[in-house]
Structures are given as C-alpha cells and as structure tokens.
Amino acid sequence: MNFQVDQYFFREIDGLFDKTRLDPEMERLVRVSLNADCTNGEYFRWANLTLLSCECVGGELEDVLPGAIGMELFALASDIFDDIQDQDNEEMPWRQIPDAQAINLAICLLMLCEEAISAIPDNHLYREVAYSLHRTGIRAINGQFREFMYDSYKQVSFEQYFKMTEQKAGSLTACACKIGAILGKAETRVIQDMEQFGVILGILGQIINDLKDFLDFPKKNDFINNKKTLPNVYLLNTLQGEMAERFKDLTQKVSEGAYRIKDMDREYIKQLALEEGVVPYCTVMYEIYCQKAREILEEIPVPEINKEKLKRLVREIK
Amino acid sequence: MNYAAIANLVHEGVKNSKSLLTQLKSEEKKLNSNEITVIQNVLARNQVSGGTVAIEPPITPLLYWG
Numbered sequence: 001m002n003f004q005v006d007q008y009f010f011r012e013i014d015g016l017f018d019k020t021r022l023d024p025e026m027e028r029l030v031r032v033s034l035n036a037d038c039t040n041g042e043y044f045r046w047a048n049l050t051l052l053s054c055e056c057v058g059g060e061l062e063d064v065l066p067g068a069i070g071m072e073l074f075a076l077a078s079d080i081f082d083d084i085q086d087q088d089n090e091e092m093p094w095r096q097i098p099d100a101q102a103i104n105l106a107i108c109l110l111m112l113c114e115e116a117i118s119a120i121p122d123n124h125l126y127r128e129v130a131y132s133l134h135r136t137g138i139r140a141i142n143g144q145f146r147e148f149m150y151d152s153y154k155q156v157s158f159e160q161y162f163k164m165t166e167q168k169a170g171s172l173t174a175c176a177c178k179i180g181a182i183l184g185k186a187e188t189r190v191i192q193d194m195e196q197f198g199v200i201l202g203i204l205g206q207i208i209n210d211l212k213d214f215l216d217f218p219k220k221n222d223f224i225n226n227k228k229t230l231p232n233v234y235l236l237n238t239l240q241g242e243m244a245e246r247f248k249d250l251t252q253k254v255s256e257g258a259y260r261i262k263d264m265d266r267e268y269i270k271q272l273a274l275e276e277g278v279v280p281y282c283t284v285m286y287e288i289y290c291q292k293a294r295e296i297l298e299e300i301p302v303p304e305i306n307k308e309k310l311k312r313l314v315r316e317i318k
Numbered sequence: 319m320n321y322a323a324i325a326n327l328v329h330e331g332v333k334n335s336k337s338l339l340t341q342l343k344s345e346e347k348k349l350n351s352n353e354i355t356v357i358q359n360v361l362a363r364n365q366v367s368g369g370t371v372a373i374e375p376p377i378t379p380l381l382y383w384g
Contacts, residue, residue: 158321237322238329277332280364284328287356288319 005051008061009044012069016116022108029105030112032093033076047072049176049201050183053194056306059184067129067179070117074133075172077109078140085144086225120183128182136175143168147227151255154248155236156228162203164228170202177201193300200293201313204286206230211282215273223269226255230285231278238276247272290314323348324357331361 035043047068054064083089094102120126146164177198181191210229253259293314331338
C-alpha cells in the first residue's frame with residue numbers, strides 16, 4: 001500500500017516485541033503470520049483500513065497507530081481460529097504447526113492486541129477502543145457459532161445468511177472503521193456511520209470470498225462442510241423440483257462423509273453455477289451493497305476529499 | 319431489502335431473459351429502483367459476455383477483508 005506507512009506499522013510491532021519479550025520461536029511465528037496471506041506486497045490491510053477511516057474523519061497516522069496495530073493483531077487471531085475450525089488454508093504458517101500451538105499463537109495475538117491498544121494515551125479513547133474490540137469479538141463469535149449451526153441445516157434463508165455474515169465478517173471491518181473514527185476524534189454520529197460503512201465492507205469481502213471459494217470448490221472445504229455460502233444459499237432457495245432435490249441430496253451426502261465427490265459431480269456443480277446464475281446473483285448483491293456503502297459515505301459530514309480513498313473501495317461499475 | 323425477490327428475479331432473468339420485463343413488473347413493489355437498475359445492468363452485462371459476468375472489485379486487496 002504505502003511503504004512509508006508500512007514502516008511505521010513494522011516499527012510499532014517491533015516496539016511491542018521489545019516490551020513483551022516473547023519466546024523467540026513465538027515471536028518468529030507472529031512475524032511470519034503477519035501478512036502471510038498477502039500476495040502482492042500490500043501489507044497490513046486491517047491496520048490500513050483503520051488508518052483510512054481515521055484519515056477520513058480528519059485524524060492522522062500518529063493518532064491511530066496503536067489502534068491500527070491492535071486491529072491487525074485481532075483480525076489475524078480471528079483468521080487463525082477460523083482456519084483451525086474450518087481446517088482450511090493449509091498453506092498458511094499457522095496451519096503448518098499443530099493445532100494446539102496455532103491456538104496458542106492466536107491467544108498470544110489477542111494479548112498482543114491488548115498490549116498494543118494500551119499505548120493509546122487518552123484514557124477515554126482507550127476505553128472506547130477496548131470496548132469496540134471486545135464487542136466485536138463477541139459478535140464475530142456469534143456469527144461463527146451460527147455458521148457452524150447452519151452446516152447441519154438443509155435450508156438457510158437469505159435473511160439468515162446476511163445476518164450471519166454481518167456478524168461474522170461485518171463485525172471485524174466495522175470495528176476497524178469504528179476504531180479509526182474514534183481515534184480520529186470524530187463525533188458519535190460519524191463514528192456510527194463509519195461503523196455501518198465497515199459492516200458493508202465486510203459483507204462485500206464475504207460475497208467475493210464465497211463466490212471465489214465456490215468456483216474453486218475442489219480445493220476448498222466449504223462445499224464438503226456444507227457451508228451455507230451465498231452461492232449455496234442461492235441455489236438452495238431458487239432451484240426447484242428435481243434439480244433442487246439433486247443438489248440438496250449431493251450437499252447432504254458429501255457433508256455427512258457418506259460420499260466422495262467425483263469428477264462428474266464437479267462438472268455438475270460447474271454447470272449448475274453457470275446455468276442457474278450463481279455469478280450474476282453474487283454480482284448483483286455485491287453491487288447493491290456497494291451502492292449502500294456509497295450512500296452512507298455521502299451522508300458523512302466531512303470534506304469530500306477525505307472520503308476519496310474509501311470511495312474507491314466501493315466505486316460504481318458502469 | 320427483499321432478498322428473495324432479488325434472487326428470484328436474477329434467477330428468472332438468467333433462465334429466460336425475455337421474461338425479465340414481466341418478472342420486473344410482478345416484483346416491482348418488492349424492490350427499490352436502485353436494486354432494479356443494478357439487476358438490469360448485471361443481467362445485460364451477463365448476456366453480452368455470454369454468461370461470464372464477474373464481480374469487478376477495485377484493484378486493491380483492501381477489499382478482501384473477511
């Protein structure tokens with residue numbers, strides 16, 4: 001993203017290690033896990049989102065640094081817990097160590113997050129940030145809990161899916177935007193708007209992930225685990241008659257472990273996605289949510305120029 | 319937002335683009351004008367591309383939270 005800003009983030013993290021004196025192997029694990037999913041050199045996406053939100057309301061880098069790093073560590077811990085639960089993303093460093101150690105690593109990251117935000121000098125702002133992170137953790141866990149519950153459901157409504165996604169993915173992005181606004185000393189109404197904008201960013205990210213993983217389902221566990229992703233929910237709710245029965249039957253048998261997916265099933269799913277409009281549907285929902293995000297940004301009473309970077313994330317497609 | 323109405327409209331539109339106008343009329347009350355415009359745009363792009371419309375997120379990984 002921005003080499004100079006990244007250097008500030010790295011320096012803040014070095015400072016954390018100096019203060020906390022972690023076991024050298026644990027410190028190495030934290031370092032290799034940070035940005036491990038970054039493929040194009042754009043590091044610290046969570047810290048950067050927090051920074052963008054702070055800048056949007058008129059704050060500066062030094063105001064937001066401890067909160068931005070706290071957010072980055074918090075989100076990484078969530079990712080690790082998620083991957084252990086889903087047994088997914090095997091190429092990640094935390095999936096190449098025993099699960100027990102990966103759990104240790106994630107707990108350590110949560111503690112480092114607390115340590116990072118404790119550097120916020122203003123006591124009131126510190127409490128606001130800590131409260132936001134804790135509430136986010138609870139909301140995300142509720143979403144995750146719901147997701148696992150739905151694995152065993154034959155049918156999930158769109159309302160249930162979007163509620164779960166708001167909690168699971170939206171809560172984290174909402175937290176990054178909210179912390180940025182808090183540390184940028186925005187007014188309460190602006191903080192709430194930024195939080196709402198963040199919820200939508202999370203939903204957008206989840207729609208992209210769900211579609212990508214559905215189209216790449218031989219490599220992902222979502223289909224095997226009968227995860228109620230958006231493509232899956234769409235098919236379960238729109239297919240009718242014999243087609244609906246065949247799809248439900250296949251997802252159920254695969255998730256129960258009673259059946260191994262064959263090449264012909266892969267072809268069938270691909271064909272289904274194409275003929276029933278899985279991609280257009282996900283694209284429609286993506287663009288509707290982008291529009292909602294733009295409407296929220298429009299209402300935020302800050303100079304237009306401050307919103308530019310956030311607007312680019314949800315730009316209109318002509 | 320009426321999620322089911324959006325899904326049904328997209329589904330019908332993909333299966334039979336000629337019936338989209340009729341469908342739009344019947345779902346009109348359940349959707350707002352912005353939603354209808356998005357659906358029409360995406361389905362038109364899908365038709366032009368021969369069924370290969372894709373989400374076009376901004377060229378930044380910043381959107382890949384979640």
